[in-house]
Amino acid sequence: MGLEGIKERIPHRNPFLLIDGILSCEPGNSVVAVKNVSKDEPYFVGHFPGNPVMPGVLIVEAMAQTAGVLVWETLSNVDKNFTLYLVSIDESRFKNFVVPGDSLVITVRLVSHKLNFWSFDALAKIDDREVANAKFRVLANSDSLEAEKK
Numbered sequence: 001m002g003l004e005g006i007k008e009r010i011p012h013r014n015p016f017l018l019i020d021g022i023l024s025c026e027p028g029n030s031v032v033a034v035k036n037v038s039k040d041e042p043y044f045v046g047h048f049p050g051n052p053v054m055p056g057v058l059i060v061e062a063m064a065q066t067a068g069v070l071v072w073e074t075l076s077n078v079d080k081n082f083t084l085y086l087v088s089i090d091e092s093r094f095k096n097f098v099v100p101g102d103s104l105v106i107t108v109r110l111v112s113h114k115l116n117f118w119s120f121d122a123l124a125k126i127d128d129r130e131v132a133n134a135k136f137r138v139l140a141n142s143d144s145l146e147a148e149k150k
Helices: 003-009 056-074 143-149
Strands: 021-026 030-036 083-094 103-114 117-126 129-141
Touching: 003 021, 003 056, 021 056, 030 056, 056 083, 056 103, 056 117, 056 129
Parallel strands: none
Antiparallel strands: 021 030, 030 103, 083 129, 103 117, 117 129
16 A cells, blocks of 8 residues: 555645555554655754654654554444544664664554554564564544444
């Protein structure tokens, strides 16, 4: 799935759309996305001048956006007019730098789903090298989802 498909599924837009493609998706289970890191990313202007490194918090945001695609694909039988909000990051670890020219591959796995809360494990890699991992939770908020749980 390319950028247009992603834009149909999550509300983020440039400069804050942090995934470029979906490599695979198994609704209700997992999704794999890619972020091709360009030297022209707006955050490189200040992080860090002369030594550009993708901020760890943006890697976690890319994980959350990837999770948003998985939620959208999983909720096949309801109105998909909802917004996901990141409500907790239970753990995150950053193990390697992400720099211009890297292709960041993000794997997100659904751990649990109760009411409108979704919990995930995520792993970000460049080739076979682990860059970051995180456990986080999102809230899916919309009127149609409220009606579904009643």
